[in-house]
Amino acid sequence: MGKIFVLSVTDHEEYILSRIMEIIAAEPGFDHTVSSHPCNILVFPGLELRLKERTVHRNGELISMTHREFATLVYLANHPSWVFSAGQIYEEVWGGGR
Template identity: 50%
Template sequence: MSEKILVVDDEEEIVAFIRDALTDEGYQVWTAGNGENAIAAAKKQPDLIILDIMLPGCDGYAVCRAIRDEVSCPVIFLSARQGEDDRVRGLATGGDDYMVKPFSLRELKARISAHLRRERRSMDRRSRSVLRFDGLTLDLKGHTVCWQEKNIPVTNREFAIMEFLALHPEQVFSREQIYERVWGLEAAGDSSTVTEHVKKIRAKLAAAGCPAPDGYLATVWGAGYKWRRQR
């Protein structure tokens, strides 16, 4: 095991506790004690980031927003903030998971392992030209979508949304993140168009006979959308 994990927290005892535990598991552990150092360390492309919210300088939310264009690895927020709004905000800014302090080290290790396994499977998918989810098939080279061998006509934008989310299953992306990825940073439009495209994709899946089109392209209320492997 040689995955690189960045631990970001201004409490030295917590950093040392997590670092020692993960090092014993065989991970390479990098650390940062404030937002600015975290952004700099993230540029070295860790495989996973454990990120506190209350940091000196820019907070964890700002760190996550700052790195998301360049860093695609899973981000686990680890914070004393317990409110639903805090958890939703963490997911909406690009986080993949949220744990509340005090936390179980055993659970943290399990979540790290699960996210890294998911990333390895995602990398395997990117090397393939066809993605299969139950009866739904996406041909990445042919830009075609089929439900149980029945072709579903989709536009280039619709396919790009499906492809982007399907290559990152179970990861939540905000409308803004999807818009920037599919339309581009310089696009002169509004991220609300993502919602309309999602509705059209679901309608086309339903028309083709897919019994629960929103089961694949799921809404995470207050945060965005994610692709489910199975309905």
């Protein structure tokens, strides 16, 4: 019989959920669904982008980034598997009075 795992963590404990999801994602044939990440956090295996705080953590370690580097990474993370030209990225990050 299948099991259901429910976990609730606070914003400052979000790294725990990220580590658990990395382990689950690495297991072949293991079905998992993530629906509980707040919309202000983007999570990828080994990488967590905290939009509200404007911080990036790789494997739990804070990565220092400029405002534009962070904006570029968020733009690309919001469009996985998309291909952009340098001009498109520039326009999105620097253009339009942002």
